[in-house]
Amino acid sequence: MLVDIKNITCKYQHHIALADVSLGANAGEIIVCIGPNGAGKSTLIRAIACTIPLYQGHINVDNHAITQLTTAQRAQLIAVVPQTVIMPVGFTVREVVAMARYAFHPWYQRHTGHDDQIISYAMAQAGVDHFADIPANQLSGGEQQRVAFARAIAQQPKVLLLDETTAHLDLHHQHAIIRCLKELAQCGVLVIAAMHDINLAASFATRICVLQQGHLLADGAPATVLNQSFLEQVYQTPLKVVSQADHPTPLFLLQH
Amino acid sequence: MQYAVSQVNRLRHWRGTAYLLAIALCVSCMLTAIVVGSVAIPIHTVIVVLWHWLRDIPEITIPNNLVTIIVTIRLPRVVMVTCAGAALGGAGAAYQGLFRNPLADPYVIGVASGAGLGAISAVALGGALAFAWYLMPLGAFIGALLVVGLVYLLARGNAQYTNNDLILAGVALAALANALTTYIMLHIGRQLSQLLGFLLGSATIVGWDAVGLMVVSVMLGMTMLLIAARDLNVLLFPEEQARFLGINVARIRALVVIGATLMTATAVAFHGLIGFVGIIVPHSVRLFVGGDHRRLIPLSACYGAVFLLLADMVARTIQSPQEIPVGIVTACCGAPFFLWQLRTTKKAA
Numbered sequence: 001m002l003v004d005i006k007n008i009t010c011k012y013q014h015h016i017a018l019a020d021v022s023l024g025a026n027a028g029e030i031i032v033c034i035g036p037n038g039a040g041k042s043t044l045i046r047a048i049a050c051t052i053p054l055y056q057g058h059i060n061v062d063n064h065a066i067t068q069l070t071t072a073q074r075a076q077l078i079a080v081v082p083q084t085v086i087m088p089v090g091f092t093v094r095e096v097v098a099m100a101r102y103a104f105h106p107w108y109q110r111h112t113g114h115d116d117q118i119i120s121y122a123m124a125q126a127g128v129d130h131f132a133d134i135p136a137n138q139l140s141g142g143e144q145q146r147v148a149f150a151r152a153i154a155q156q157p158k159v160l161l162l163d164e165t166t167a168h169l170d171l172h173h174q175h176a177i178i179r180c181l182k183e184l185a186q187c188g189v190l191v192i193a194a195m196h197d198i199n200l201a202a203s204f205a206t207r208i209c210v211l212q213q214g215h216l217l218a219d220g221a222p223a224t225v226l227n228q229s230f231l232e233q234v235y236q237t238p239l240k241v242v243s244q245a246d247h248p249t250p251l252f253l254l255q256h
Numbered sequence: 257m258q259y260a261v262s263q264v265n266r267l268r269h270w271r272g273t274a275y276l277l278a279i280a281l282c283v284s285c286m287l288t289a290i291v292v293g294s295v296a297i298p299i300h301t302v303i304v305v306l307w308h309w310l311r312d313i314p315e316i317t318i319p320n321n322l323v324t325i326i327v328t329i330r331l332p333r334v335v336m337v338t339c340a341g342a343a344l345g346g347a348g349a350a351y352q353g354l355f356r357n358p359l360a361d362p363y364v365i366g367v368a369s370g371a372g373l374g375a376i377s378a379v380a381l382g383g384a385l386a387f388a389w390y391l392m393p394l395g396a397f398i399g400a401l402l403v404v405g406l407v408y409l410l411a412r413g414n415a416q417y418t419n420n421d422l423i424l425a426g427v428a429l430a431a432l433a434n435a436l437t438t439y440i441m442l443h444i445g446r447q448l449s450q451l452l453g454f455l456l457g458s459a460t461i462v463g464w465d466a467v468g469l470m471v472v473s474v475m476l477g478m479t480m481l482l483i484a485a486r487d488l489n490v491l492l493f494p495e496e497q498a499r500f501l502g503i504n505v506a507r508i509r510a511l512v513v514i515g516a517t518l519m520t521a522t523a524v525a526f527h528g529l530i531g532f533v534g535i536i537v538p539h540s541v542r543l544f545v546g547g548d549h550r551r552l553i554p555l556s557a558c559y560g561a562v563f564l565l566l567a568d569m570v571a572r573t574i575q576s577p578q579e580i581p582v583g584i585v586t587a588c589c590g591a592p593f594f595l596w597q598l599r600t601t602k603k604a605a
Contacts, residue, residue, distance in 0.1 A: 051496050075502025082500070088492035089358070090547020099490050103502025107486050155501075 001060075002027045002190045003048065003159055008057035010043050010214075017043040019214040020057070025207075027158070030181060030191045032201040035211035036235055041194035042083070044211070045161045048192065049080045062158055075103035079157035081165045085148040087136035093147050094132040097123055100154035119154050125180050126150035127173065142169050149177060153184070160184060162193040166200065178204045202226055202249040210234060223248040274545050278558035282338070285565040289334045290326060292569050294577045297322060297330075306331070332467045337568045337582075338561040339467075339474045340527040343519035345560015348534020349541070349553045350481050350516040353488045354509065355411065357422050358539065359597060362520040363531035365407050365426035367400045369433035371524035372455065374399020376437045379451075380444050393469065396525035400517045403429050408513070457530035457583025466526055473522040478557060480515030484508045485549040492547070530583045532590020533560050533567075539597065 003025040010018040018040045025031055033041045046052045048059060050066045059066050061077055069077070079100070087096060100122070101115045123129040126149045131139065136147055145168050152160060160181075166174045181191050182204060195201045201208060202222040210218040210225060212234050218225045226249050228241050243250040290302050301318055305326045308315040315323060344362060351360040351367075362368045378395025406429060411422035434455075441451045487508045490498045498505050523530065538556040545551045567585040574580065 046496075049500055051499050071499055071504050072502040075500065078500075080497075080500040082497055085493070085497070088356075088489075088547060090542050090552075091489070091492075092546070095489075095546070095548060099501055102486060102490060107483055151501075 001025065002062060003192070004060040005048070006057050006059070008047055008059060009055045010040075010047055010052055011055045012043075016214050018047065021211075021214075021216045022057075023209065023216065023219065025190055025192065027188045027190050028185050029206050030185050030204060031193070031207045031209060032205035033192070033194045033209045033211055034196070034198055034201055035217075038213070039211040040214040041211055042163050043214075045080065045163045045192070045194055048159070049078055049161055050074055072103040075155060077157060078159045078161065079152035079155040080161045081145075081149050081152045081163065083163045083165075083167075084141075085144050087139065087144050087147065089135075089137050091136050092133050093123070093128055093136050093139070093150075094119065096136045096147055097128075097151045097154050100151045103155070118156060122150045122154035125153055125183075127176055142173060145169060146173060146177070149180075153180075157189065159190045159192065162191070162195075164194055164196065167196065174200065198226065198231070198252050203247070226250075226252070228252070274541075274551075274555055275558075278555055278562070281562045282558050282565075285562050286334050286338060289337065289565050289569055290330045292573060293325075293330060295322075295325065297326065302326060328464075332464055334565070335467050336470060336526055337564050339470045340523040340530065341533060341561035341564025342557040343474045343477065343523040343560075344530060344533035344564070345537040346478055346481055346553050346557035347516040347519045347523075348560070349538035349549065349556040350484075350488070350512050351534065352538055353491060353549055353552075354512045354516070355408075355422050356492055359423055359535065359594070360426075361532065361534035362516070362523075363430075363529070364423060364535065364594070366403045366428075366430035366433060367407070367426075367517060367520050368524050368529050368531070369430040369437070370403025371396035371400035371521040372529050373433040373437045373440075374402075374521070375454075375525045376440050376451065380440050390469075393473065393522055393525040397518060397521035399433070400521040400524070401513075403433065404513055404517050453581050454528040455583075456581035457528040457586070470522055470526050474519055477515040477517075477519035477522070478554075480511045480518070481553050482550075484511040484515065485553050488512060488549045489547070528581065528583060530564070531587050532594060533564055533586055535597070536590050536593050537563055539593075 001024045003023070005021060005023040007020050007022050008018055009016065009020055021040075021044065033044060035041055043052065047054060048061070048066070050059075050069075054067075064073075064077075066074060066078075097119050098111065098115070101111060101119065104115070105111075120129065123132055126146045128143065128146050128150050131143070136144065139147065145165060149165060162181075166177060169177065178200075181193075185191050185206075193201075205222055207220065208218070208222050208225045209216060210230075217234065218230065228239055231252060232239050238255045240253045240255045241250045242253060287299065287302060290306075291297055291299050301322060305315055305318060305323050309327050348361045351362065351365060352358055354360070355365070374395035374397065375392040376395075377399070378391040382391045407422065407425050410425035437455065441455075444451070487503045490501050490503045491505065491508060493501075495505050537560045538552060541552060541555045541559055545555060564582065564586070567589070568582045571580050571582040571585045
């Protein structure tokens with residue numbers, strides 16, 4: 001198992017964000033976490049990336065306890081695309097994507113040609129290669145998000161975590177990123193994404209996890225997890241269901 | 257959307273020349289600074305004397321008094337000004353990266369004032385001792401470290417890119433440190449004009465011992481900054497994202513704080529409070545070579561030295577034979593620049 005999460009509990013001061021969550025995931029899976037605001041989706045991403053302490057339980061990635069790895073070793077294994085990214089002044093897109101390679105070399109070593117190839121490939125995958133030499137802070141919000149995505153790919157991670165990455169993207173680029181995620185999964189990358197759009201999640205996930213108030217309520221294939229009565233109960237909202245001829249899961253829409 | 261691609265390419269073209277230009281300007285400014293003074297010495301004489309002095313061969317064709325002026329008065333002073341300028345320029349670039357704020361500068365965030373207080377306290381406490389002047393750098397370093405720690409704690413809550421909390425915290429702490437410094441100065445009572453000169457940024461001690469100590473500390477601080485320079489780029493993102501990219505945030509911050517503060521404290525202890533070098537220089541350099549600290553920090557150090565050498569020449573010649581503290585010259589250039597920057601960053605935010 002690539003990622004093995006055993007009974008983790010995470011707390012922010014006295015508020016419990018994740019309660020006794022267990023999850024095992026293999027290479028090549030695309031797992032999407034859905035759930036209402038404050039359900040613990042982002043906390044789960046942070047826990048795997050080891051940027052918040054675990055109150056209880058433990059997480060193994062690639063047979064290493066994540067707390068035992070150095071920050072640089074973790075970055076070679078796990079990449080995260082954050083929710084919002086504000087690019088600093090004075091760096092081109094290529095320079096920002098190149099930061100992904102810092103963890104692979106000590107401070108006195110320069111980039112190799114191999115690194116340059118990885119950086120160019122990652123920029124092409126995320127569709128930011130045509131503004132490689134533009135100052136990153138001059139790009140629009142969606143474009144900056146794609147630069148962050150390219151930077152995560154350039155880490156060549158075994159586990160790619162996305163925290164509501166597609167939220168700021170237009171339809172074309174949502175589609176492009178999802179296609180890219182599928183390709184990465186085929187190459188053996190484990191993708192774990194937190195997302196709000198249930199229909200988008202159902203269209204490409206191999207597994208759906210439903211979180212509510214820190215508890216993992218359901219975990220399985222989209223067709224088995226996503227049903228009307230369950231989702232209405234989780235979101236406390238009446239839903240309309242439209243079945244699709246060409247896809248096993250129906251569309252879930254708000255009732256008017 | 258239209259982007260200024262041609263501008264970016266032009267700037268990349270600048271990067272190579274920036275280093276050569278920096279070294280050439282630095283050397284020529286140092287030579288000019290030796291030439292210029294109450295007694296103007298011809299440039300070829302300066303070069304001949306320096307050449308012999310470096311090879312440790314006695315020079316007989318040039319009058320002894322000129323050799324003495326060059327080797328024991330002007331040269332140590334020029335080396336000291338160069339070091340102070342490099343320290344303030346490099347430290348300014350590092351603080352701006354550390355605090356993610358383009359307005360951070362050793363003077364603006366109060367670190368220089370903290371160093372001043374520390375240095376003056378060391379003089380007051382150890383005044384009777386023969387080696388009191390050598391306590392100044394140590395006192396300056398402790399004072400500067402205290403202020404940078406306090407400013408960091410005060411500004412920490414605000415994760416914004418350009419937070420003026422940092423500047424306000426720095427201003428308040430600088431005012432407090434300056435008030436205490438003035439009080440201690442009045443309390444000591446002796447050497448008042450010399451100490452006042454110190455507050456306005458004029459060289460306090462110029463001797464080869466002091467210069468040696470200064471060169472060593474600036475090189476030590478610079479080494480720390482160059483080790484941290486690459487990873488400091490990632491610290492321009494929020495702390496959590498820096499950790500996603502594999503950066504040991506605490507270690508890089510510690511390196512930058514200690515390195516930049518050591519450099520600032522050295523500059524202040526030996527050359528008094530000089531403002532705004534650390535803001536004008538890194539800003540101008542950033543416009544030409546971009547924000548990568550691996551280029552920004554060394555180039556800011558070089559151009560900081562050039563800027564302070566020029567300011568020092570102005571300070572020495574504008575009222576010749578009298579000399580005005582160099583801090584007055586840099587403040588006259590720097591304060592308008594700072595206000596202009598304050599306006600532009602406010603617009604951007």
